[in-house]
Amino acid sequence: MQLKSATRTELISPFYVMAVLNRAKQLQAQGRDIIHLEIGEPDFPTSDSIIQAGIRQLKSGQIKYTPAAGLPELRQQIAEFYWQRYQVRINPQRIFITPGASGALLLALSASLNPGDELLLADPGYPCNSNFAHLLAVKPKLIPVTTSSAYQLTAQAIQAAWTAQSKGVLIASPSNPTGTIISSEQLTACINTTQALNGVFFSDEIYHGLSYGEDCVSALQISDDVFVINSFSKYFGMTGWRIGWLIVPEAAIEAVEKLTQNIFIATATNSQYAALAAFLPETLAELELRRSELQTRRDYLYNALIELGFDIPIKPNGAFYIYANASRFTDDSMQFALDLLEQQGVAITPGKDFGQYKAEQHLRFAYTTSIARMSDAIQRIHTFIKQG
Amino acid sequence: MQLKSATRTELISPFYVMAVLNRAKQLQAQGRDIIHLEIGEPDFPTSDSIIQAGIRQLKSGQIKYTPAAGLPELRQQIAEFYWQRYQVRINPQRIFITPGASGALLLALSASLNPGDELLLADPGYPCNSNFAHLLAVKPKLIPVTTSSAYQLTAQAIQAAWTAQSKGVLIASPSNPTGTIISSEQLTACINTTQALNGVFFSDEIYHGLSYGEDCVSALQISDDVFVINSFSKYFGMTGWRIGWLIVPEAAIEAVEKLTQNIFIATATNSQYAALAAFLPETLAELELRRSELQTRRDYLYNALIELGFDIPIKPNGAFYIYANASRFTDDSMQFALDLLEQQGVAITPGKDFGQYKAEQHLRFAYTTSIARMSDAIQRIHTFIKQG
Numbered sequence: 065m066q067l068k069s070a071t072r073t074e075l076i077s078p079f080y081v082m083a084v085l086n087r088a089k090q091l092q093a094q095g096r097d098i099i100h101l102e103i104g105e106p107d108f109p110t111s112d113s114i115i116q117a118g119i120r121q122l123k124s125g126q127i128k129y130t131p132a133a134g135l136p137e138l139r140q141q142i143a144e145f146y147w148q149r150y151q152v153r154i155n156p157q158r159i160f161i162t163p164g165a166s167g168a169l170l171l172a173l174s175a176s177l178n179p180g181d182e183l184l185l186a187d188p189g190y191p192c193n194s195n196f197a198h199l200l201a202v203k204p205k206l207i208p209v210t211t212s213s214a215y216q217l218t219a220q221a222i223q224a225a226w227t228a229q230s231k232g233v234l235i236a237s238p239s240n241p242t243g244t245i246i247s248s249e250q251l252t253a254c255i256n257t258t259q260a261l262n263g264v265f266f267s268d269e270i271y272h273g274l275s276y277g278e279d280c281v282s283a284l285q286i287s288d289d290v291f292v293i294n295s296f297s298k299y300f301g302m303t304g305w306r307i308g309w310l311i312v313p314e315a316a317i318e319a320v321e322k323l324t325q326n327i328f329i330a331t332a333t334n335s336q337y338a339a340l341a342a343f344l345p346e347t348l349a350e351l352e353l354r355r356s357e358l359q360t361r362r363d364y365l366y367n368a369l370i371e372l373g374f375d376i377p378i379k380p381n382g383a384f385y386i387y388a389n390a391s392r393f394t395d396d397s398m399q400f401a402l403d404l405l406e407q408q409g410v411a412i413t414p415g416k417d418f419g420q421y422k423a424e425q426h427l428r429f430a431y432t433t434s435i436a437r438m439s440d441a442i443q444r445i446h447t448f449i450k451q452g
Numbered sequence: 453m454q455l456k457s458a459t460r461t462e463l464i465s466p467f468y469v470m471a472v473l474n475r476a477k478q479l480q481a482q483g484r485d486i487i488h489l490e491i492g493e494p495d496f497p498t499s500d501s502i503i504q505a506g507i508r509q510l511k512s513g514q515i516k517y518t519p520a521a522g523l524p525e526l527r528q529q530i531a532e533f534y535w536q537r538y539q540v541r542i543n544p545q546r547i548f549i550t551p552g553a554s555g556a557l558l559l560a561l562s563a564s565l566n567p568g569d570e571l572l573l574a575d576p577g578y579p580c581n582s583n584f585a586h587l588l589a590v591k592p593k594l595i596p597v598t599t600s601s602a603y604q605l606t607a608q609a610i611q612a613a614w615t616a617q618s619k620g621v622l623i624a625s626p627s628n629p630t631g632t633i634i635s636s637e638q639l640t641a642c643i644n645t646t647q648a649l650n651g652v653f654f655s656d657e658i659y660h661g662l663s664y665g666e667d668c669v670s671a672l673q674i675s676d677d678v679f680v681i682n683s684f685s686k687y688f689g690m691t692g693w694r695i696g697w698l699i700v701p702e703a704a705i706e707a708v709e710k711l712t713q714n715i716f717i718a719t720a721t722n723s724q725y726a727a728l729a730a731f732l733p734e735t736l737a738e739l740e741l742r743r744s745e746l747q748t749r750r751d752y753l754y755n756a757l758i759e760l761g762f763d764i765p766i767k768p769n770g771a772f773y774i775y776a777n778a779s780r781f782t783d784d785s786m787q788f789a790l791d792l793l794e795q796q797g798v799a800i801t802p803g804k805d806f807g808q809y810k811a812e813q814h815l816r817f818a819y820t821t822s823i824a825r826m827s828d829a830i831q832r833i834h835t836f837i838k839q840g
Contacts, residue, residue, distance in 0.1 A: 067652070067677060070566050073707035076714055109513030118510050118722070125497030127692035163551045163694065166717055178458050179567050179589045195714040201567045201589055264455070289455060304515035304721030306551065319461035326464055326583040329554055332720040333692030334506070 075198040077191065081413045084401055088411045099433070099441040102411040104240065105303045106384060106432045108354055110338075113347045114302065118338035127333050132325040134161025134309070135336045141343050142309055150282045157317055160310045160324055161331045165270045165295035168310035169196050170327065172291040173232075175312070175319045176264045177202045181231035183266075186217050187419035188387065188426070190240045193268065205230065208421035211377040215242040215387070219253035226261050233258045235283075236268035238275060238382025241418045241428040243362075245382045248281040255286050265290045270308070271383040273299030273351070276359040278381040289313040296335075298383070299351060300342045305335040358384055361431040361438065368442045369429065372449060384431050387415075391425040393449055401427060407451070408444035463586040465579065469801045472789055476799045487821070487829040490799040492628070493691045494772060494820045496742055498726075501735045502690065506726035515721050520713040522549025522697070523724045529731050530697055538670045545705055548698045548712055549719045553658045553683035556698035557584050558715065560679040561620075563700070563707045564652045565590045569619035571654075574605050575807035576775065576814070578628045581656065593618065596809035599765040603630040603775070607641035614649050621646045623671075624656035626663060626770025629806045629816040631750075633770045636669040643674050653678040658696070659771040661687030661739070664747040666769040677701040684723075686771070687739060688730045693723040746772055749819040749826065756830045757817065760837060772819050775803075779813040781837055789815060795839070796832035 081102055088098045109115075121127075133139065139156040146154045162168040169192070177183060179201035185193055187206035194204035207225050209215045217235055235254060237246040246254075251267075258265045267283035267290055283290040295308035312320050324330075341347055365386055366379055375389035394400040398414040405411050415426030431438065469490055476486045497503075509515075521527065527544040534542045550556040557580075565571060567589035573581055575594035582592035595613050597603045605623055623642060625634040634642075639655075646653045655671035655678055671678040683696035700708050712718075729735055753774055754767055763777035782788040786802040793799050803814030819826065 067564070067701050067703040069704065069707040070562060070564050072566075073563060073710060076710050078710050079713055082713075105517055110515045112513070115510050115513055115515075119507050122503050122506050122510065125500070125503055127498045127503075127690065129493055129691050163555075163720075164717060166715060167551075170715065174458060174587055175461060176455070176458050178460075192714045192717075199562055199588075199711075199715065302515065303517050304718070306716075306718070306720040313455050315455040316457065319457040322461060322464050322466050323587075325467055325470075326580045327554060327558065327587065328694075329552060329580075330692070330694070332551075332694040332723055334722060335720055 072198045072201065076195045079191070080398060080416045084405055084411050084413070087402065087405055091405070091409065096409050098409045098411055099437050099444070100411050101429045101433065101438070101441055102413045103430055103432050106301065106354070106358070107434065108301050110301055111347050111350050113341045113344055114338045117341035118334050121334050121337035130330045130333050130336055132328065132330050133321060134331060138336050138340055141340060145343055146284065150285050152282065152284045154284065154311060155314065158311050158314060160312065160320055161336055162308045162310055163328055163331050164297060164306045165268070165293050165308040166192065167328060167331070168293040168308045169193065171310050171320055171323055172266055172293060172312070173197065173200055173202060174323055175316050176291070177232055180229060182227065182229045183232045183234060184217065184222060184225055184230060185234050186215065186236070186239070187421040188215065188241055188415065188423070189419060190236060190268070191417055193234055193236070203229070206419055206421070213250065214244040214246060214378055215239055216244060216246040216250060217254055218250060219257040222254060222257050230261070230263060232264040232266060234266040234268060237280065238271040240271065240383055241385050241413070242387040243380025243383045243385045244378055245275060245278050245280055251281055251283065252286050255283060255290060259287065259289065266293065267291070268293045270295040271298050274355060274358060274384060275382040276362060280382065284311060296339050296342060301351065301354065302335070302339065302342070305332070305338060307331055307335040307339055358431065361435055364435050365429060365431045365438055372442065372446060386429045386431070388427050388429060389425050390427050395424055397424050397427050404445065404448050408448045410441045410444050460586045460589065464583045467579070468786060468804045472793055472799050472801070475790065475793055479793070479797065484797050486797045486799055487825050487832070488799050489817045489821065489826070489829055490801045491818055491820050494689065494742070494746070495822065496689050498689055499735050499738050501729045501732050502726050505729035506722050509722050509725035518718045518721050518724055520716065520718050521709060522719060526724050526728055529728060533731055534672065538673050540670065540672045542672065542699060543702065546699050546702060548700065548708055549724055550696045550698055551716055551719050552685060552694045553656070553681050553696040554580065555716060555719070556681040556696045557581065559698050559708055559711055560654055560681060560700070561585065561588055561590060562711055563704050564679070565619055568617060570615065570617045571620045571622060572605065572610060572613055572618060573622050574603065574624070574627070575809040576603065576629055576803065576811065577807060578624060579805055581622055581624070591617070594807055601638065602632040602634060602766060603627055604632060604634040604638060605642055606638060607645040610642060610645050618649070618651060620652040620654060622654040622656060625668065626659040628659065628771055629773050629801070630775040631768025631771045631773045632766055633663060633666050633668055639669055639671065640674050643671060643678060647675065647677065654681065655679070656681045658683040659686050662743060662746060662772060663770040664750060668770065672699060684727050684730060689739065689742065690723070690727065690730070693720070693726060695719055695723040695727055746819065749823055752823050753817060753819045753826055760830065760834060774817045774819070776815050776817060777813050778815050783812055785812050785815050792833065792836050796836045798829045798832050
């Protein structure tokens, strides 16, 4: 029997960082000390109040399906959170609890885009966003973005790239890998332009809350007719719980409800009950302390990388990533990453994982580990560069 | 702004039982006592050993992403389970942990079918299977099945329905809604025929383990080149944990690995650690007791429905459903279900939720509640029928 894979599996690129990770594992198994600056997951444990809420629910023994769209009380709390944080009123019926932001993105795209439609995205950007498009036979259209627009799409770029096949625009702010935040004016112009073109606007806000001295604007502050993807993974520190949410336009509620029932049945029950504790004042206080720690780490790593000779034209004010131009040292950032790992035991992510535009010149550093460890890493990178 | 939903959302039917459920909720809010025979989730709590394993993991605070394909030790345990239960050796690399069987099905179909391809399925059958096809612009081709083949596809039916666009066949055994089990011979013939036609074979085995006096054969006992969808939800009683698995042919490992990374990142960590306890001898002993309880319930409900005048040509030996022909009482089973709920407070699922073939004559009863409650329900149905 000849098993032929579906075409989409050829369009979906692997994570190049997996090659780095697999080699890192081998080296660790040999006893080498590897410093991980490639991981998109901070080293903090889940807040204790969230853990305790999860344990209380497990003790009940009743880990049954929740309604497909999620626990009503969690949808209500998210609505209240939007009022407190963004001063927008969201009908809880527009809020769907999903298995991570991944689930939210799948729902949003499948509710609104047909095979053959084009989805406009920034390059560099998070690779899974393009790959979800491929899953649905939607065509990702990568638009190179530069420091001139804070590595974000602009109304002009959207207008210029738009064709008869274009049907959607996705913006992620703060951006992975660049950590940059789109301004309120730029986001407003992007949404207005997309809607004037009769396109659907998707706002990936999963790093909201993780910003340092610059506010993140939600697309919901600008329009109700947008899809907003968010998550408990990043700011709320619940990566492994696999829980996120999607906010949809009123007109999409019925379609998204049907899709949710069919695609997921529901999100993990225990994660939903645990997430109820994410909005407690004591949890939010702890999360704010962590944000402050991340800001300190950001400042440390940013300064250290600049000192080593990396070019970082915009100080990233969000997420936990620094996207550095390494063209002073290499024109093959994948090889640079592999060599750095091999010689010095520091793992970073090659630009290739985030698109094609100047990918070979760039590297992503995550400040998801302690300053002590990052300081060791900087010493090692220094040695590596000197020898290189 | 005019928001146009994607075409697939028009192809995906809602769950008709939701109309029953919503009305049931209203009636309950008015103080009515509703007996639920529509729910595909037994009333047992999760086994305590599984709960305790979940709690231990939560106490660690380290609820981080697992590898995309799942915890290596869980994949290993599933491989061992296949050896013990089916005497087949499975390379753990072929086993992917997924967010429920839903996730497994999405991975399997997206790894192997292209837009426009046809997927052959039994009618009646589980509606989400067709709807996952619609999600990917794959065309579900529903093949009417009758008691003559235990409501399962046959090699002849596959051969007869096959066209140049046909690319896959999905069989679910034990079947939802019919509870019937495909024989080893019939399954072998279906797999051989599909493979001879160069098609991909998908085996939905999520009700395996829940069978009464008749063995369930795994497609893996017949061929390594099949996709097997399974779940911790049903036999292992872990519905709300949202954890299942997919076993893929060797040749598909790489494609499925890429898809898993991109679509899910990973399955909920705590559910994976908890599932490690599902294979403990004490857990399996408890699950066997529950199976025996379900068998007793099956016998009770089967006999009672026959006595009331429902036609059930094959005694269902699997899952926890009875698919009864109600043509003696109605030619509109949806209305029957709504009227029964309104007048007597018993909730059941209309045939319409499982396809088109003779759907108006059929109803699904789930024996997921106690015999005491079912006995009340039978009294009420008796009264309803007499008055009708």
